[in-house]
Amino acid sequence: MVSYGVFLPVGNNGWILSTTSPQYEPTFALNRSIVERAEHYGLDFALAMLKYRGFGGETQHWNSTIDPLTLMAGLAPLTSRIKLYATVSPLSYNPIVVAKMAQLIDEMSGGRFGLNLIAGWNRSEYAQMDAWPGDDYYGYRYDYLTEFTQILLTAWEMGRVTFHGEHFDIEDCEVLPKPVGHIDLISAGSSPRGRRFVAEFADYHFGAGGDAASVARSNAALRTESEHLGRVPGSFATSLLVIGDTDADAARKAEFYQQGTDLQAVANMVGEYSNDTTKDGSSAAVAESHRADVSPFYGGSALIGSPQTIADHLNAIAAVDGTAGVMLTFDDFTEGLERFGTEVMPLLDHLTAAPKG
Numbered sequence: 001m002v003s004y005g006v007f008l009p010v011g012n013n014g015w016i017l018s019t020t021s022p023q024y025e026p027t028f029a030l031n032r033s034i035v036e037r038a039e040h041y042g043l044d045f046a047l048a049m050l051k052y053r054g055f056g057g058e059t060q061h062w063n064s065t066i067d068p069l070t071l072m073a074g075l076a077p078l079t080s081r082i083k084l085y086a087t088v089s090p091l092s093y094n095p096i097v098v099a100k101m102a103q104l105i106d107e108m109s110g111g112r113f114g115l116n117l118i119a120g121w122n123r124s125e126y127a128q129m130d131a132w133p134g135d136d137y138y139g140y141r142y143d144y145l146t147e148f149t150q151i152l153l154t155a156w157e158m159g160r161v162t163f164h165g166e167h168f169d170i171e172d173c174e175v176l177p178k179p180v181g182h183i184d185l186i187s188a189g190s191s192p193r194g195r196r197f198v199a200e201f202a203d204y205h206f207g208a209g210g211d212a213a214s215v216a217r218s219n220a221a222l223r224t225e226s227e228h229l230g231r232v233p234g235s236f237a238t239s240l241l242v243i244g245d246t247d248a249d250a251a252r253k254a255e256f257y258q259q260g261t262d263l264q265a266v267a268n269m270v271g272e273y274s275n276d277t278t279k280d281g282s283s284a285a286v287a288e289s290h291r292a293d294v295s296p297f298y299g300g301s302a303l304i305g306s307p308q309t310i311a312d313h314l315n316a317i318a319a320v321d322g323t324a325g326v327m328l329t330f331d332d333f334t335e336g337l338e339r340f341g342t343e344v345m346p347l348l349d350h351l352t353a354a355p356k357g
Helices: 028-040 068-078 095-109 123-127 137-158 192-201 212-229 247-259 263-274 282-292 307-318 333-347
Strands: 003-007 045-048 083-088 113-117 160-164 169-174 184-187 204-206 234-243 303-305 323-330
Touching (some): 003 028, 003 234, 003 333, 028 068, 045 068, 045 323, 068 083, 068 095, 083 095, 083 184, 095 137, 113 137, 137 160, 137 192, 212 234, 212 307, 234 247, 234 307, 234 333, 247 303, 307 333, 323 333
Parallel strands (some): 003 045, 045 083, 083 113, 113 184, 184 204, 204 234, 234 303, 234 323
16 A cells, blocks of 8 residues: 655745746645645645745745744644654754654654654755854765764663764763654655665655656665665655646646746756755756756656546556655645545555545
């Protein structure tokens, strides 16, 4: 079975950099509505990213964002079944503080909370608040995240941490109460070093977008990195959906968004991602996808079509070996999620539960 989830719009205008796509601010009310509808339709999880600085341009893309940990703390008692993931960076928080926050949100949710761990590669986000260690961090960021994660796991398991590493020095630190159960970890590392981190610590890999062939390549690379450790985390593919009444109707919508591409915001985004000196990771892949084709869709691609066409694409992705879930974004989160729940989900194979109308 494959889980389906929603990648929440915690940044303004979501995942389309365009003047002609739906324009909105990220609010608690909007994200609450999305998560409640996702839970109603039987989706399995919701994930909120972390972003501290946007890409500007005419749309001021992602210049407005809301905090993922606070968001999930608010959503925890308002939901009953859906899994909630918040993104954290080791450059933003002390690991002991994260361990404490995660324990409480997990309790508030009844054991439905998890973390998406990122190393924090974007210099402009962290330099503006005096949290950037220097450009050599690009080279050792996963070593830093590894120590951060080791401290988290020890805190949750033991309730007390002594850790003397290269980057953290913690002596007899009390971290009680302990979580009641296991707190899942996700990570999106796609460089060899990033995949090794995923293989060692993550329950799930925040993997590739695009078509089934792209997902298969990403899953195979993770399997190669993981098998010798005796564990292969499942992968969450990502898909941006543009749903129309027909394929032609969806294509017209996508072309309308393409015509409004915020070229300055896209250029700024590519510039930010290009600062990452790790040239075989996810940031390099995003930058290259937008250089090759100036697309308004984050990551350079979207699944565009009628409900049947969308379902066919998603069924192909779900059938790829290693796919544990598919994380969805929409051109219009309100309309798109409703159409997904009522028109696409009944056509999907591999669901964890029967869809609700």
